[in-house]
Structure formats: structure tokens, C-alpha cells
Amino acid sequence: MILKxxxxxxxxxxxxxxxxxxxxxxxxxxxxxxxPNGAGKxxxxxxxxxxQEPDTGSIYLDEIDVLNQKAxxxxxxxxxxxxxxxxxxxxxxxxxxxxxxxxGITNRAARKEVVAALLKQTNLWDKRRQQLGSFSGGMKQxxxxxxxxxxxxxxxxxxxxxxGLDPAERVRFLNLLSELGENSVVILSTHIVEDVRELCTxxxxxxxxxxxxxxxPLKAVAGLQGKIWRRIVQKSELPxxxxxxxxxxxxxxxxxxxxxxYSETDxxxxxxxxxxxxxxxxxxxxxxYIGNYKPEVAQ
Numbered sequence: 001m002i003l004k005x006x007x008x009x010x011x012x013x014x015x016x017x018x019x020x021x022x023x024x025x026x027x028x029x030x031x032x033x034x035x036p037n038g039a040g041k042x043x044x045x046x047x048x049x050x051x052q053e054p055d056t057g058s059i060y061l062d063e064i065d066v067l068n069q070k071a072x073x074x075x076x077x078x079x080x081x082x083x084x085x086x087x088x089x090x091x092x093x094x095x096x097x098x099x100x101x102x103x104g105i106t107n108r109a110a111r112k113e114v115v116a117a118l119l120k121q122t123n124l125w126d127k128r129r130q131q132l133g134s135f136s137g138g139m140k141q142x143x144x145x146x147x148x149x150x151x152x153x154x155x156x157x158x159x160x161x162x163x164g165l166d167p168a169e170r171v172r173f174l175n176l177l178s179e180l181g182e183n184s185v186v187i188l189s190t191h192i193v194e195d196v197r198e199l200c201t202x203x204x205x206x207x208x209x210x211x212x213x214x215x216x217p218l219k220a221v222a223g224l225q226g227k228i229w230r231r232i233v234q235k236s237e238l239p240x241x242x243x244x245x246x247x248x249x250x251x252x253x254x255x256x257x258x259x260x261x262y263s264e265t266d267x268x269x270x271x272x273x274x275x276x277x278x279x280x281x282x283x284x285x286x287x288x289y290i291g292n293y294k295p296e297v298a299q
Contacts, residue, residue, distance in 0.1 A: 033203070035206035230259065231269070
């Protein structure tokens with residue numbers, strides 16, 4: 001499967017330009033859409049999920065016209081939105097069975113088999129008779145994945161899935177997501193760099209409705225080799241450094257500040273070179289020092 005998004009734009013009635021000529025080609029596997037809150041990620045996810053209309057552009061999932069063949073898209077779509085409701089008094093097994101009926105799995109024996117398999121895949125089998133209102137945040141997210149996986153979707157959309165999860169639940173959830181991209185297009189929309197680094201073979205960075213960079217994470221990191229420099233400073237030194245260097249990020253450490261700067265040559269002044277990571281790619285792109293993505297299929 002290949003998802004082709006071409007020149008998608010969306011302007012809201014309040015004047016907010018949520019998306020501006022977004023063009024991406026997304027193959028099978030885990031694909032990360034990385035950007036801050038308000039960047040346009042959720043708008044694009046809702047459009048892909050046939051819940052919202054763009055102003056311009058086209059989207060094709062292989063031969064399916066996503067914007068004009070919504071019923072066909074929904075037959076092969078799995079969607080886990082950023083926030084979703086559950087019936088708190090319903091038991092996990094019963095509610096998943098109900099959603100399976102809505103998905104068109106009407107044969108009772110087949111449905112029972114599918115529900116059991118999904119609860120086991122999402123590590124919820126032992127909790128199948130437990131009320132959803134007693135589930136932890138991570139358990140609810142895994143239940144959401146079970147619902148999204150009904151019908152073996154070829155397009156899976158996961159919007160901000162790990163926000164608010166504790167470290168153990170986050171690891172379990174990421175392990176589950178990593179299994180899903182073998183035979184489907186799986187789009188992971190997030191503002192958490194670590195999620196993309198750990199899961200995705202390709203990614204795009206989006207801000208203010210525009211794609212700033214599209215790349216393989218490992219190649220993007222390698223492209224910054226020799227261009228990221230670090231120095232530990234007092235916080236009071238920052239204003240002067242900002243006048244002279246391209247600062248991309250700052251972190252507090254034991255009362256002092258670690259400064260990362262972008263420079264293609266040794267900046268001197270006691271800065272030391274460091275091996276870049278995906279966080280450096282993200283901040284350097286957001287600052288406008290790299291990127292300027294030119295989509296191949298945009299006209």
C-alpha cells in the first residue's frame with residue numbers, strides 16, 4: 001500500500017491556516033509525523049480518517065480516492081484518535097465485540113475468535129472481563145488499538161498515542177505499535193521525538209501547517225554530523241550567546257544550562273562537538289537551519 005497526499009490545504013473559518021500545500025508519499029511501515037501542538041497534525045489525521053474535508057488537494061490510498069470514496073476508505077481504516085471515549089461500565093470483551101459487529105463481522109464464531117485474538121495481541125486478555133472505567137491510561141490506549149485493528153486495516157492512523165502514559169505503559173504501547181507496520185501504512189502523529197526515533201523508518205516534520213523536512217530518521221541524524229556543538233553555561237550567559245550563535249536547544253542540568261548550537265564549522269569559545277540525535281534534527285529544522293522540504297509530486 002502507498003498513501004499519496006498531494007497539496008492538501010485547510011483554512012478554518014477563524015482564519016487559522018491549519019494546513020498549507022501538504023504533500024507526502026507514505027509507504028508501508030511506521031511513518032512519523034512530528035511537530036509541536038497546533039502544527040496541523042490532528043487536522044491532517046482527521047482528513048485522512050474521512051472525518052474532515054480539506055479545501056484543496058487530493059489523497060489516494062493505492063487506487064482508492066480517499067476524499068471521494070469514503071466508504072471504501074473506512075473499510076480498510078484503523079483510527080486511534082488523541083482522545084476517545086469508552087463506556088466505563090462496559091467490559092473490554094463485550095465492547096470490543098460490539099465494535100466488531102459495527103465493523104461488519106456478523107458471524108458470531110468468527111467474531112469471538114477475532115475479539116480473543118486482538119485482546120491477546122494487545123495484552124488485555126487477562127483483563128477482558130474488567131470494566132473499562134477501571135483501566136489505566138495505557139490499558140485504554142491498548143484497547144483503542146484493538147478497536148482500530150478490527151478488520152485488518154491497511155491504513156492505520158495513531159494520533160498522539162503516548163501522551164500521558166507512564167514509562168512502563170509507554171514501552172508496552174510502543175512495542176505493540178512496532179508490530180503493526182509490516183503489512184499496513186501506519187502513521188504515528190506525535191510531538192514526542194523519542195516515539196519517532198524508536199518506531200519509524202521515515203518521518204516528516206510539520207509546523208504551522210507546512211512540511212519542513214521529510215527524511216529517514218537515521219539519515220537525517222547522519223546529515224548533522226559535525227554540525228552540532230555543546231557547551232555548559234550559566235543561565236545568565238544565554239542572552240549574549242544568542243546574539244552570536246545559532247542556538248537550537250537548551251537544557252537545565254544541576255543548576256547550569258546545556259546549550260546546543262548549529263554550526264557547519266567549529267564555533268570555538270569552548271564549544272565541543274557532539275554526535276547529533278533526532279532531537280537535534282527536530283530543533284534544527286524547527287529553527288529553519290535545515291529542511292526547506294520540496295515535495296517530489298507537488299506541482
